[in-house]
Structure formats: C-alpha cells, structure tokens
Amino acid sequence: MPVAVEIDNLVVRYGEKTAVDGLTLTVTGGTVTSVLGPNGAGKTTTVETCEGFRRPDSGQVRVLGLDPIADHDALMPRIGVMLQEGGAWSGVRALEMLRYVASLHSHPLELAPLVERLDLGTCGRTPYRRLSGGQKQRLSLALAIVGRPEVAFLDEPTTGLDPHGRREIWQLIRDLRDDGVTVVLTTHAMDEAEQLSDQVHVVSAGKVIASGSPDVLTEHGAKSLEDVYLALTAPPAREKR
Amino acid sequence: MSTTYAPRPGSAPWPRKVLSHAVMEFRLLLRNGEQLLLALVIPLGLLFLLGGTGLGDRLPLGDGPAVDLAVPRVLALAVLSSSFTSLAIATGFERRYGVIKRLGASPLSRTGLLAGKIGSVLAIQLIQLAVLIGAGFALGWNPVGGAAAVFGVILMVLCGTAAFASLGLLMAGVLRAEATLAAANLLYLLLLVGGAVLTPVEEYPEGMQGVVRLLPSAALANGLANSTLEGVVPWAAALSLTLWAGVLGYLVSRTFRWD
Numbered sequence A: 001m002p003v004a005v006e007i008d009n010l011v012v013r014y015g016e017k018t019a020v021d022g023l024t025l026t027v028t029g030g031t032v033t034s035v036l037g038p039n040g041a042g043k044t045t046t047v048e049t050c051e052g053f054r055r056p057d058s059g060q061v062r063v064l065g066l067d068p069i070a071d072h073d074a075l076m077p078r079i080g081v082m083l084q085e086g087g088a089w090s091g092v093r094a095l096e097m098l099r100y101v102a103s104l105h106s107h108p109l110e111l112a113p114l115v116e117r118l119d120l121g122t123c124g125r126t127p128y129r130r131l132s133g134g135q136k137q138r139l140s141l142a143l144a145i146v147g148r149p150e151v152a153f154l155d156e157p158t159t160g161l162d163p164h165g166r167r168e169i170w171q172l173i174r175d176l177r178d179d180g181v182t183v184v185l186t187t188h189a190m191d192e193a194e195q196l197s198d199q200v201h202v203v204s205a206g207k208v209i210a211s212g213s214p215d216v217l218t219e220h221g222a223k224s225l226e227d228v229y230l231a232l233t234a235p236p237a238r239e240k241r
Numbered sequence B: 001m002s003t004t005y006a007p008r009p010g011s012a013p014w015p016r017k018v019l020s021h022a023v024m025e026f027r028l029l030l031r032n033g034e035q036l037l038l039a040l041v042i043p044l045g046l047l048f049l050l051g052g053t054g055l056g057d058r059l060p061l062g063d064g065p066a067v068d069l070a071v072p073r074v075l076a077l078a079v080l081s082s083s084f085t086s087l088a089i090a091t092g093f094e095r096r097y098g099v100i101k102r103l104g105a106s107p108l109s110r111t112g113l114l115a116g117k118i119g120s121v122l123a124i125q126l127i128q129l130a131v132l133i134g135a136g137f138a139l140g141w142n143p144v145g146g147a148a149a150v151f152g153v154i155l156m157v158l159c160g161t162a163a164f165a166s167l168g169l170l171m172a173g174v175l176r177a178e179a180t181l182a183a184a185n186l187l188y189l190l191l192l193v194g195g196a197v198l199t200p201v202e203e204y205p206e207g208m209q210g211v212v213r214l215l216p217s218a219a220l221a222n223g224l225a226n227s228t229l230e231g232v233v234p235w236a237a238a239l240s241l242t243l244w245a246g247v248l249g250y251l252v253s254r255t256f257r258w259d
Helices: A043-050 A072-078 A094-103 A111-117 A133-145 A163-178 A190-196 A225-233 B014-030 B033-052 B066-096 B099-104 B110-138 B147-174 B177-194 B206-214 B216-230 B235-255
Strands: A003-014 A017-028 A032-036 A058-063 A079-082 A151-155 A182-186 A199-204 A207-212
Touching: A003 A043, A003 A182, A017 A032, A017 A043, A017 A182, A017 A199, A017 A207, A032 A043, A032 A163, A032 A190, A043 A058, A043 A151, A043 A182, A072 A079, A079 A133, A094 A111, A094 A133, A094 B014, A111 A133, A133 A151, A133 A163, A163 A182, A163 A190, A182 A190, A190 A225, A199 A225, A207 A225, B014 B033, B014 B066, B014 B110, B033 B066, B033 B110, B066 B099, B066 B110, B066 B147, B066 B177, B066 B216, B110 B147, B147 B177, B147 B216, B147 B235, B206 B216, B216 B235
Parallel strands: A032 A182, A032 A199, A079 A151, A151 A182
Antiparallel strands: A003 A017, A003 A058, A199 A207
C-alpha cells in the first residue's frame, strides 16, 4: 500500500519549548493509525503540522506526497479534519453548517444517509451553541468526512459520547477504512486504539517511543494496550535519598 | 441503501465556494441583532436626528441644508460600520470559535475566504444604501450631479470597503477576539467624532486638519459629500483610500493565519 503520511525527523518549537523533537513516522494508505501519548507529548502539534496549521522548524512532513503549507490549496480538498473542539459559528444550525462545508467540495457525501447515521436529524435546526457535547462531536466528524477525503485526521472522535455512540463511531471508522479512507486517530482511549487500529504509534516528549500493530504491542494479547502504554509512558522514578 | 465512503475528493469551483461562504456570513449577520444595530439602526437614527429634527442645523456639518449634508456622511458611517467594525468583530470571534481553523482545513482557500467575506459585506451595504438613501429622499434629500454623483458614491463605497475591510481583518488577525471587539468599537466611535466622518475637515481646529485629512475616514466621508453635494467624481479621495487599502492589505497578507 502507498504511504499516505510521511513525517521525517520533525521538530516544532513554541519559543523555548520543543513540542516535537525529531519525530519520525509513516502512515500506510487505507489503514487506521492511532497516535497515542500523554498530554503535552506532541500529538496534536504533529497532527496540526500535517494539517498545515504549524510550520516545522526542521524535518519534513508529506501528506499524500504534498507539503501541507506550500501545497495547502492542493492538499486541503483531499483531507478531512476533525477538530477537538469548536470549528463552527455559534449561531449556525447543525445541518446548515454541514450543507455549507459539503458545498465547498466537488463530490460530497449524500447528506441524508450521513445525517441519519450520525443521528444529527433531531438537532438539525439547533444552533451550534445549544448542541450537546455528543452532538457537537458527531457534527464535527460529519464535517471531516463529508468531502469524501483520502485521509481523515480524527482528534479524539468519541470524547463525550455514550457507549452506544462510541460503538457506532467505531463502526463508522471501520467502514471508512474498508472503503479505502486512511484514518489517523489521536486518542486517549486505549480500548478505542486497540479495537480500531492497524498500527499504533506511542509518542512521548515529542518522539515516537514505540510503534507496531496492537497485536505486536500487546504481545498477542498477553497484555492490554493500556498496560503497555502505561509502562512506556511512565514518568521516571524519583531518586531515593 | 448503503453509503460508500470511497474517496472522491475535490474542490468545488472557486465562484461556488465564494458564493457559498458569502451567503453563509450574510445569513449569520442577519440573525445577529448587535450587528444589525451597528449596520442599520445607528446610521438610520443619526440620519433622522441630523436631517429630520433640525439638530443638523445646529451642528458643524458644513454650509447647506442639513439633510443634504447629513446623507453622504451617514452613508460613510454605514460603510465604516459594515466593512470595518462588524467585519472585525465577526472575524475575531470566528477565530476564537475555531471557524477560521475549520475553514483552513477545507477547500475554501485564503482568497476564497476573503472574497466571500467581502461579498457578504457588499450585500449588507446594498441593504444599508437602499434603506439610508430611501430615508434620505423621504427627508427631502436633494443630491446634485446625476450620473457622476452615482459613480462617485459607488467608487467611494468600493474603495472605502477595501480600505476598512483590510483594517478590520488586520485587527482580527493580530488581536484576541475580546480585544478586537473593544478596539473596533472604540475606533468606530473615535473616527465618528474625530475622523471627519460627520464633521467636515474644515470644521476641525487648524492644527488638527493636516492629520485628520490623511485619515481614510475623512477621505471616505469627504469623497461621498463631494459626490452628492457638488456632483464631482472624488478621484483624490479614491486614490487615498486605495493607498490605505494597499498598505493595510499587505499587512493582512503578512499577518493572516488559519488558527
């Protein structure tokens, strides 16, 4: 399978602070790849660099072979981005927002089945500011995939959803992958990563510290992904006096 | 029927994206009471006060019937409110709510976003002009100059919009949303009183006139007044506003960011 995302020795700094420190990873096309890591590990900065929001201080990022900043206008129609929060006018109605984003694309998904699958029909005329957390989350996912992207970057897609809602989104992510969409997932939910991912990258202090399929990382199910993650990302033990 | 999510990416044609964005911003603005207050209620109230109550005869608006002096200056205020104050505040909060970021990861493109915003502003201005000019005629407004005056007004509205929209976008790009809200309203009031919007430059103290004359608000208001009071095409004011638009537009292009 072709490489969808290629990150080579990426460094991103915010002033004195180094958020991403020589990170290298690849995402194979047509897979679900999860990026895991503690808060502040550099996950969001890495993904935002792929989306063209951050400029690398050094290193290289290619998404579908394109530079996210230099080739911004060529790349954006080909990717879908689910933001962690916000991303809509406070007064816009849910379906109005979905129709608007669909209108920016040449061959958007049919809206009726998407609305039904993401259970947005009942809140279609509700202003964004009055949507519940789960409704905002489902709308944000719909906005990310309505343009029929080749790569979908999903940032914590099931935060705030009830167990039924989570399972429905998991199945949707599997369907996306089965239809050929590359999904890059950032999540704190270990069960989500374990259930969905073909490949997992664990990031800590701006670097990839472990990569592999969930099966390999969990030693064929001998450990849970959460145990593996906790062991990999444990803070260093304090020196005893 | 099962849905396929098979990738079929692509951008809509540029004009369709721009129209779609302009329509969206226009609809949202019509739902926003505060923005409508700024765009219509305040200019209309001032027009009635200055041109319909006799108050205009007591204020330093210049020589001539109060309503003839008031209409072009209230039109200038309306252009200032829609192209600068409303646009700056709306864009500042779009950034705060992540809308700019969301659009940055869409096929809209930077030029599409800016063109859509300008399209929405021009649509609002059509309504402003229709309402204020209609109210002006109802109050007895008697413009001179015929086609030259009409051309002059259109030229001033377009050049003024380019200059003040650039200023609004610059402010929204470098300040936080709350600071943009405060600064845009403050500058609106300062220009209203001290920027030769309602009062001709000649009515200011001599020491101030040189500075006030250089302001884009003075160019816009005086250009509109010259068009409808004297029937001339205000080329000098158009040049001044174009220069302002060029400098401010360059700064917007240097400071614009998607997040």
